[in-house]
Amino acid sequence: MVDFLEKTNSKKTKILKEVLEADRTPKDIGLLKCIQCGLCSSGCPAARYSDFSPRKIMNAVLQGYPNILQDQLIWNCFSCYTCHMRCPRGNSPITVIQVLKQKSIEEGYNKDQIQDFLAYGDSFIELGAGSYSKEMVESLYEDWGEEWLEIRLNNENVRKQLGLESPLLPIKARTEIRIILEQTGFVERLKKLRNNSK
Numbered sequence: 001m002v003d004f005l006e007k008t009n010s011k012k013t014k015i016l017k018e019v020l021e022a023d024r025t026p027k028d029i030g031l032l033k034c035i036q037c038g039l040c041s042s043g044c045p046a047a048r049y050s051d052f053s054p055r056k057i058m059n060a061v062l063q064g065y066p067n068i069l070q071d072q073l074i075w076n077c078f079s080c081y082t083c084h085m086r087c088p089r090g091n092s093p094i095t096v097i098q099v100l101k102q103k104s105i106e107e108g109y110n111k112d113q114i115q116d117f118l119a120y121g122d123s124f125i126e127l128g129a130g131s132y133s134k135e136m137v138e139s140l141y142e143d144w145g146e147e148w149l150e151i152r153l154n155n156e157n158v159r160k161q162l163g164l165e166s167p168l169l170p171i172k173a174r175t176e177i178r179i180i181l182e183q184t185g186f187v188e189r190l191k192k193l194r195n196n197s198k
């Protein structure tokens with residue numbers, strides 16, 4: 001199928017080809033069989049509360065919409081996989097959208113969308129475990145409220161009162177984890193993502 005796409009208007013099929021050839025995309029994905037029935041959008045929780053529509057995103061990819069990687073709406077998908085289960089044509093809109101997000105970041109767009117992930121990555125390097133960024137705590141506070149924030153800010157004391165040990169990993173374990181993250185390219189990747197923006 002990619003051969004066929006090769007012979008058609010390459011500018012228009014560029015993003016479609018890239019999605020089909022991505023490591024993340026299963027070879028038997030039914031993207032090219034999409035009939036625009038809208039079943040994916042009808043069950044999508046994100047589509048219910050915003051202008052986001054997996055059906056429209058599939059159409060944009062199939063039509064070669066040039067600015068799809070810059071589109072903020074792709075970030076409204078929160079990977080619940082309902083569309084994946086519902087599509088009658090064996091397509092997986094969630095997978096296509098994940099590939100678009102990855103390409104968007106690689107090309108330097110929408111860096112603000114991954115700030116929390118970058119901060120999470122930093123905490124893995126520093127503490128050996130994922131931890132919420134200050135911004136994430138602030139936004140979670142809006143949903144989870146005062147009591148949660150109180151516990152969060154006094155985590156160490158609350159744990160002591162409950163007779164629990166510190167949640168922090170011992171220094172030796174943290175050092176070992178940092179070495180693994182350096183040697184597997186995680187640290188370098190994080191740096192690259194941070195410096196790569198448009």
Ligand code: SF4
Nearest residue numbers: 034035037038040087
């Ligand atoms: S991806 Fe599947 S469910 Fe969504 S419009 Fe296309 S065929 Fe329909």
Ligand code: SF4
Nearest residue numbers: 044077078080081083
């Ligand atoms: S995975 Fe994303 S696109 Fe699919 S139904 Fe869930 S929120 Fe919607």
